[in-house]
Amino acid sequence: MKRVLFICVHNSARSQMAEAYLQRFCGEAAVVESAGLDPTALNPLVVAVMAEEGIDLSARRTRRVFDLYRDGRLFDYVVTVCEEAIEEQCPVFPGVTRRLHLPFPDPAGLVGTDEERLEKVRDIRDRIRERMADLAEEILSGREEGRLA
Numbered sequence: 001m002k003r004v005l006f007i008c009v010h011n012s013a014r015s016q017m018a019e020a021y022l023q024r025f026c027g028e029a030a031v032v033e034s035a036g037l038d039p040t041a042l043n044p045l046v047v048a049v050m051a052e053e054g055i056d057l058s059a060r061r062t063r064r065v066f067d068l069y070r071d072g073r074l075f076d077y078v079v080t081v082c083e084e085a086i087e088e089q090c091p092v093f094p095g096v097t098r099r100l101h102l103p104f105p106d107p108a109g110l111v112g113t114d115e116e117r118l119e120k121v122r123d124i125r126d127r128i129r130e131r132m133a134d135l136a137e138e139i140l141s142g143r144e145e146g147r148l149a
Helices: 014-029 044-051 065-070 114-141
Strands: 002-008 030-036 077-080 098-101
Touching: 002 014, 002 065, 002 114, 014 030, 014 044, 014 114, 030 065, 044 114, 077 114
Parallel strands: 002 030, 002 077, 077 098
Antiparallel strands: none
């Protein structure tokens, strides 16, 4: 069983979506978690667009990545989903066999009407779903091709 951690700034959108999709795609073959550098509340637009996919994030809570680090948690994959400048602030977890950087736009920074922002979050969600399907295929097959980075 592989252990996967997704990290982003606030653990309020991208990492939560990635966690939910990868867990759905991998089932019991992986334990998937997410955390943030500076956790806040879940983004309501993210909760809404994930509900459209049949994934309920409404009861999820955000977590601090450094709490997991201090607990000595080990992960087979640590995946950052934020921009490069933030990615460099993420801790290096001991024992990590694979570190990936899969950047996605931050839904918190979107502008426009509610409907325009909702459409943009749907686009981000769909991109995350596609990348998580690829990562799940890698995990389930047992091969590490490197095509995700």
